[in-house]
Amino acid sequence: MASSLRSLSHQAGSSVRAWIVAEFQARAFVVTFDGYVRSFHTGDGSSKKGKQAPLQERKMVDRFRLHVRGGEGGSGCTSFRKSRHSRHGVADGGNGGKGGDVILVSSAAVWDFSNLQHHLNAKKGGQGGSKRRVGSRGLDKIVQVPVGTVVHLVTGSLPCLEQKPSVLPDQSNWEPWRLSSPSDVGPSATVANETQISSAAWLESLCLDSGRRRIIKSAYGTDAVEEQGLREQEEGSSAETSSSEDEEEMVDCLKPQVQYSVAEFITPGQSLAMAKGGEGGRGNAAMARGTGSQKALPSHDHEPGLPGSEAILILELKMIADVGLVGAPNAGKSTLLGALSRAKPAVGHYAFTTLRPNIGKLEYEDFFSMTVADIPGLIRGAHENRGLGHAFLRHIERTKALAYVVDLSAGIGDRKGPLPWDQLEELMSELEMYEMGLSMRPALVVANKIDEPGADDALEELKRRLPVSMPVFPVCAVLEEGISELRKALRELVDSGESRPLILSHRSDIG
Numbered sequence: 477m478a479s480s481l482r483s484l485s486h487q488a489g490s491s492v493r494a495w496i497v498a499e500f501q502a503r504a505f506v507v508t509f510d511g512y513v514r515s516f517h518t519g520d521g522s523s524k525k526g527k528q529a530p531l532q533e534r535k536m537v538d539r540f541r542l543h544v545r546g547g548e549g550g551s552g553c554t555s556f557r558k559s560r561h562s563r564h565g566v567a568d569g570g571n572g573g574k575g576g577d578v579i580l581v582s583s584a585a586v587w588d589f590s591n592l593q594h595h596l597n598a599k600k601g602g603q604g605g606s607k608r609r610v611g612s613r614g615l616d617k618i619v620q621v622p623v624g625t626v627v628h629l630v631t632g633s634l635p636c637l638e639q640k641p642s643v644l645p646d647q648s649n650w651e652p653w654r655l656s657s658p659s660d661v662g663p664s665a666t667v668a669n670e671t672q673i674s675s676a677a678w679l680e681s682l683c684l685d686s687g688r689r690r691i692i693k694s695a696y697g698t699d700a701v702e703e704q705g706l707r708e709q710e711e712g713s714s715a716e717t718s719s720s721e722d723e724e725e726m727v728d729c730l731k732p733q734v735q736y737s738v739a740e741f742i743t744p745g746q747s748l749a750m751a752k753g754g755e756g757g758r759g760n761a762a763m764a765r766g767t768g769s770q771k772a773l774p775s776h777d778h779e780p781g782l783p784g785s786e787a788i789l790i791l792e793l794k795m796i797a798d799v800g801l802v803g804a805p806n807a808g809k810s811t812l813l814g815a816l817s818r819a820k821p822a823v824g825h826y827a828f829t830t831l832r833p834n835i836g837k838l839e840y841e842d843f844f845s846m847t848v849a850d851i852p853g854l855i856r857g858a859h860e861n862r863g864l865g866h867a868f869l870r871h872i873e874r875t876k877a878l879a880y881v882v883d884l885s886a887g888i889g890d891r892k893g894p895l896p897w898d899q900l901e902e903l904m905s906e907l908e909m910y911e912m913g914l915s916m917r918p919a920l921v922v923a924n925k926i927d928e929p930g931a932d933d934a935l936e937e938l939k940r941r942l943p944v945s946m947p948v949f950p951v952c953a954v955l956e957e958g959i960s961e962l963r964k965a966l967r968e969l970v971d972s973g974e975s976r977p978l979i980l981s982h983r984s985d986i987g
């Protein structure tokens with residue numbers, strides 16, 4: 477197999493490097509086109525490491541700061557064609573070529589921004605030549621970004637849209653953008669003073685300095701700041717007054733600089749020019765032509781090319797999946813995703829890990845398919861960035877439906893962890909505090925670990941506490957029991973888009 481992959485690699489060219497993530501029975505392995513096994517995860521937890529660090533150990537880069545610069549236009553040329561009829565010669569210097577553009581293209585083959593460079597410069601246009609030869613066009617810099625990339629413009633001009641209708645999002649649906657830690661927007665964000673960019677990161681670092689945690693909500697014109705600080709609860713009303721002044725000041729600083737969600741990539745193959753190349757300068761032939769009455773006079777001048785446009789952007793990845801699995805750590809989400817998508821092992825571009833979101837593809841007999849995202853477990857305070865926090869909560873913002881995964885065995889007897897209904901309550905409140913209305917998405921409850929002792933009673937109690945309209949699916953993800961019913965229900969949920977409010981009543985029959 478390795479040799480056949482190596483030959484495939486030669487055919488594709490040495491620069492082409494693609495990852496194949498395959499699941500073989502209970503084994504998942506990652507191989508590259510050069511035939512080397514990079515990581516090998518087996519069902520029993522053993523692993524063989526290849527030349528690179530295993531995929532599981534690499535951190536997902538889902539926010540990235542980017543400086544893009546279009547290529548400078550080529551300069552024009554001064555040249556004269558001499559002939560017996562013209563003593564001084566006829567100006568025939570050609571124009572310079574246009575500089576290249578920096579273009580982002582969405583691709584299903586990349587899953588984060590780890591392969592991007594922070595500075596992307598397109599090539600300069602070629603210089604004009606004699607005999608009115610126009611300079612060559614500068615090469616475009618084309619880079620791939622994952623589907624679900626949202627572009628925030630820090631400084632520079634708005635990007636030019638290559639595909640207008642699909643790339644530009646509907647402004648009425650623009651969602652507020654949240655800031656988390658400064659490190660999320662790339663290493664340069666921490667030196668905001670030097671680079672005078674990333675007011676977002678600067679603002680956040682200011683917030684962290686003052687010991688407060690804030691969530692800045694801003695969407696083109698409507699800015700609102702929510703204080704979530706624990707300290708502020710302890711501080712008196714005077715502190716509140718000064719803090720609100722701080723907020724206004726900071727939001728004012730933020731306003732003119734960062735334009736949130738200027739574009740997003742929704743489907744593979746969309747392209748967007750983030751920086752345009754400069755126009756080439758005119759050669760002396762063109763300059764002589766443009767001088768009206770003195771048209772015949774030859775010009776000895778040519779123009780230099782114009783510089784390309786520049787912009788500083790922050791790219792943010794918000795995965796687009798049909799269903800989001802939300803649950804406390806250890807509820808069994810990853811196991812469930814494996815069970816759900818193992819029937820047809822086309823598991824996205826993501827390896828199974830608890831450190832970053834996984835996407836699984838559910839395929840049905842009638843060729844219908846949908847994607848399910850498993851995000852790392854949510855704990856109390858996730859909306860304040862506790863645990864892995866909203867670094868991952870944002871990945872479920874775009875899901876059409878939610879599946880709450882609860883651990884039926886938690887809190888029963890001497891088992892640790894909150895009771896299933898408490899888990900649900902916590903999940904709902906975290907989602908709601910992160911984004912209002914998020915818990916109102918079409919949803920169902922997956923009651924996992926039904927095989928554990930006492931789980932049946934817990935299931936009955938959970939059902940009693942939930943409204944009748946809320947479907948509850950008891951499953952044993954490990955043994956794949958109840959999975960086919962769940963697959964069917966997930967599909968129906970996505971198809972119907974019916975929103976069922978999750979309201980818990982308070983009873984205490986067991987616990």
Ligand SMILES: Nc1nc2c(ncn2[C@@H]2O[C@H](COP(=O)(O)OP(=O)(O)OP(=O)(O)O)[C@@H](O)[C@H]2O)c(=O)[nH]1
Pocket residue numbers: 803804805806807808809810811812829830851852853854924925926927928951952953954955
């Ligand atoms: N008994 C039993 N154990 C299960 C079941 N499903 C998962 N587990 C176990 O629960 C533990 C946690 O499973 P994971 O799938 O890693 O849980 P998770 O929700 O993805 O955890 P995080 O990644 O921390 O969010 C593992 O030891 C699983 O073997 C089940 O149906 N029954």
